[in-house]
Structure formats: structure tokens, C-alpha cells
Amino acid sequence: MIKRIVQLGLIIVLLAAGTLSTVAAKPQPPPLEEIPIFPTRMNVVYKIRHNQVGVVQSGWGACTEGLVNEFIKASNFELELLAEDGSLYLVLTPDDFDELWSPIQSLGYTTEWCRGEQKTSFASWRVPLNDLPAGVYKLHFAGWIDHPLQDGGDYDGDGTPDVVRPEDYGGETVNTIIVK
Numbered sequence: 001m002i003k004r005i006v007q008l009g010l011i012i013v014l015l016a017a018g019t020l021s022t023v024a025a026k027p028q029p030p031p032l033e034e035i036p037i038f039p040t041r042m043n044v045v046y047k048i049r050h051n052q053v054g055v056v057q058s059g060w061g062a063c064t065e066g067l068v069n070e071f072i073k074a075s076n077f078e079l080e081l082l083a084e085d086g087s088l089y090l091v092l093t094p095d096d097f098d099e100l101w102s103p104i105q106s107l108g109y110t111t112e113w114c115r116g117e118q119k120t121s122f123a124s125w126r127v128p129l130n131d132l133p134a135g136v137y138k139l140h141f142a143g144w145i146d147h148p149l150q151d152g153g154d155y156d157g158d159g160t161p162d163v164v165r166p167e168d169y170g171g172e173t174v175n176t177i178i179v180k
Contacts, residue, residue, distance in 0.1 A: 059124030063152025
């Protein structure tokens with residue numbers, strides 16, 4: 001009798017192990033294709049299909065890590081995503097964006113607009129729009145800076161880095177996202 005119970009127990013363990021290995025070996029669905037959404041552009045229509053995810057993203061590059069850091073501290077962004085019926089799906093404030101910035105990375109090369117041997121650096125933020133139901137959405141974006149900044153680049157060729165002033169940077173945009 002004990003021998004049969006042990007045999008039955010072993011059979012149950014083997015069946016359970018086989019079931020678990022089948023579940024573990026089950027192929028995972030492929031990752032969703034990312035569709036970049038650039039909120040600083042105006043009146044763009046982004047179309048997202050069922051196997052895709054929209055990712056709202058932007059960033060800032062400069063001639064040094066310090067200049068990228070200064071931009072991150074001085075920049076402010078707001079983002080709202082509204083459905084066609086007026087339902088609010090997403091709201092991000094300037095404080096929220098402070099947490100979204102990636103670490104500053106050196107791109108490892110120089111550019112013609114940076115003086116000397118400065119290696120261009122970059123940081124970015126990303127907001128994936130996961131699980132949006134099918135429909136039409138309006139993406140409202142606003143950006144501004146608190147004080148004049150520079151990225152170290154001399155784009156006008158006068159020999160000095162150009163300055164970006166608050167009155168010349170930012171503004172508001174509205175774009176459309178269609179989820180099918």
C-alpha cells in the first residue's frame with residue numbers, strides 16, 4: 001500500500017513538473033513595436049496599431065554633461081492626453097518630468113559646433129502610452145525654460161556659444177494620436 005502511494009506521489013510530481021516546464025517554455029509574445037511621438041512638433045497625426053505602443057519622448061544634447069544638467073534643471077514641461085470624449089488619460093507636471101530624465105550620457109564624439117575636444121552629451125525622457133483603448137486622442141504639450149541657457153554650440157559661426165532665451169524656447173503644441 002505504501003509503495004503504491006509513493007508511486008502515485010511520484011507520478012503526480014512528474015506530471016506537475018511537466019506542466020510547469022510546458023508553461024515556462026511557452027513562447028512569449030514579441031515585444032510591442034515602439035512608435036516615437038515627438039511632442040514638440042505641431043499638428044502631427046500618429047497612428048498606433050494593436051501590436052505597437054506610442055512613446056512620447058524628447059531630450060537635450062549639449063557640448064558638456066554640465067550644460068545638459070543645467071538644461072534639465074531649468075526646463076519645465078507639461079503633458080496632457082485627452083480622449084475624444086474629453087476623458088483625461090494622462091497628466092504630467094514639471095515635477096513629474098524631473099523624475100523622467102535619463103542619466104546624462106556622453107555620446108563619445110565631438111561635433112563641429114562644439115569648441116575644442118568637448119564630447120557631446122545627451123539626456124532624454126520617455127513616456128510609454130501603454131494600454132490605450134482604441135480611439136482618437138489629443139496630446140497637449142507645453143515647454144519652457146526658467147532662464148537663458150546654452151548648449152555650448154556656435155551655430156551662427158561668430159566664435160561664441162549661442163544663448164537660448166526663455167522667450168525663444170518652448171511653447172505649446174497639440175498633436176493627434178489614433179489608436180486602432
